[in-house]
Amino acid sequence: MSDEIQNPEAERDEAAYSLGRKDVAAILYAVDIDDRETLTRLMEPLHAADIADLLEQINSYDRARLIRLYDREFDGEILTELDESIREEVIAVLNPQILADAVRELESDDVVDLVEDLDEPQQEAILGALDDADRVAVQQALSYPEYSAGRLMQREVVMAPEHWTVGEAIDYIRSSEHLPEQFYHIVLVDPRMHPVGNVTLGRLMGSARKVKLRDIMEDVFQIIPVDQDEGDVAYAFNQYHLISAPVIDENGRLVGVITIDDAMAVLDEEHEEDILRLAGVGESSLSDSIFETTRQRLPWLVVNLGTAILASIVIAQFEGTLQSLVALAILMPIVASMGGNAGTQSLTVAVRAIATRDLTGSNIWRVIRREAAVGLINGLVFAVMMGVVSLIWFGSPALGMVIALAMIINLLVAGLAGIAIPVVMERVGIDPALASGTFVTTVTDVVGFVAFLGMASMVLL
Structure with a gap:
């Protein structure tokens, strides 16, 4: 069937x-x-x-x-x-x-x-x-520069002098032969073609013909410079709940309009790009060829290989400790895995907050303290759990104490690394979604191995 x-x-x-x-x-x-x-x-x-x-x-x-x-x-x-x-x-x-x-x-x-x-x-x-x-x-x-408002705007604009009445505007719209397929506002302009306000079609159609357009302008009015980055444009639309916004040139004259569908498309593209970059696959698509997909993924796999070798070098320093106590080799991946997952959780929150501009200089230290506290609390919870598991599994209170302490240290560091690394990358001009995951995982692996195997060397041997 x-x-x-x-x-x-x-x-x-x-x-x-x-x-x-x-x-x-x-x-x-x-x-x-x-x-x-x-x-x-x-x-x-x-x-x-x-x-x-x-x-x-x-x-x-x-x-x-x-x-x-x-x-x-x-x-x-x-x-x-x-x-x-x-x-x-x-x-x-x-x-x-x-x-x-x-x-x-x-x-x-x-x-x-x-x-x-x-x-x-x-x-x-x-x-x-x-x-x-x-x-x-x-x-x-x-x-205009790529990814600027000038590339995003449409040139077809419905505009009217600010002194016109509702009736004059309606007559103009009805007689016009070249209206945009979709529009939401009439942009009011002064004699120098500077935009001074917006009138929604709803208020236009709901007002008497003799009412002046300037008397029914929207309260929220944002003007977009033609060279503004499209990411900033999309943020303004989302932040101020805009439907459309006029675009001005360097002299303040109206040259176009950006509508909400285009602004939301930019937001969607940026979110999709961040998700793909967090996984190290760049601007990948299901339609890409085998060669193109391989070319996009290979560089970050090489970086991951390098960081994995670094973690292996750390493990090699404790070769004698691992040979003396096989239980360490069994428990070691748990410490690294828990740290990596905790770091990824903090990293995801941080990258999203940076993209939406919720994470700023005014709240960065409060967020870092929060992530450190969360990491510490989670570390204590899982320390108790793994301490009990290790005691039951291997019958060694000392081993349980070692993995418990390593868990606390690694989850604390994971919380700090997950928030601090993307912030630092953003400050130095590197896209935090692109490389943060690799570095956070490396930090949690190295710290987890050093903490666990280092304390095991001191306590158990």
Whole structure:
């Protein structure tokens, strides 16, 4: 009996907000028999993000066949949803005219996001498909530093003079032929094109026509400099609950707007990047080739090998102690493992707090004291537990005391290392998510081995 029949609930859960296995199989079958009509019928109800997921999940051969069969219906939004690792491949397969039509449908910020990571020939192909005004806007955005607000913003802005009334603004919006596909505010500007406030569409539509726009401005108003780092932009949106924010150039003039979807995408990317870096895999993707995946992981495995050798060198200094008492070799991994896990717990909290800017100079010492206290309390708890286990297991009160003391020392150090190492790395300009795990594990291993084997040498031999 198939998995689907055995567990229909699992199939429904899997397909709740994504393509189920049956859907993927039906689409690939339509591709296999070269049935454009069936393929179009199956793909038509799908959101662009779901189609992008489908393209990412199948292999290169099926991906190319599907794109060629579906190309007439290809939507530009699909390209913006695709993982960067396969975006170039998809663009290379698309018919140039289909690609041009797809790109013309996109907002300027989506086009910038699309072309900034492509090779120059593909960049030129996409830019060449744009109207003159759109092409100039995208090229200007690309002139701003990478990962800046200028790259993130869209040039299409709904603005109005601050002295206008609600009625004048509504009439203007209704008569405009080039509104953004989605917008949340009208940006009010002074005669020098400096933004002075926002009016939400809700307040606009709920106010009388004669009301002045300046009288219904939002209380919270944040202006984003065009060269501000996109991480700072995302933080501002999250911190102040923004929906959109105007972007200004060096002269304070309005040049664009950033919306919440783009800001949250940055936050999502940064969180994903931190998770991957904590595991030492960089910007890895399921679509990466074997060679690319190996290249990304190998350097940090080399670093881990070096730190493991360092821990082994420490153990080698107590070779005579280990030969004299085999029980030490049995218990030694417990001390190192507990320290490593405790250090990882503190490290994860610290990296997240640094990323969300909750860990600052004003509270760093309070947090360090807290982690030290937690490490000490946990150390005492597990010291009692392991002391009793060692006594029962090996019948040696002295051995129980040694492992108990080593556990206290190592969990205390683990708590301190887990918070201190990422803070130090952040202060010296190194991404704490990238290398902290390796160093925290090394510290807990070395301290654990030295404490346990050192005290065993003094007490037991």
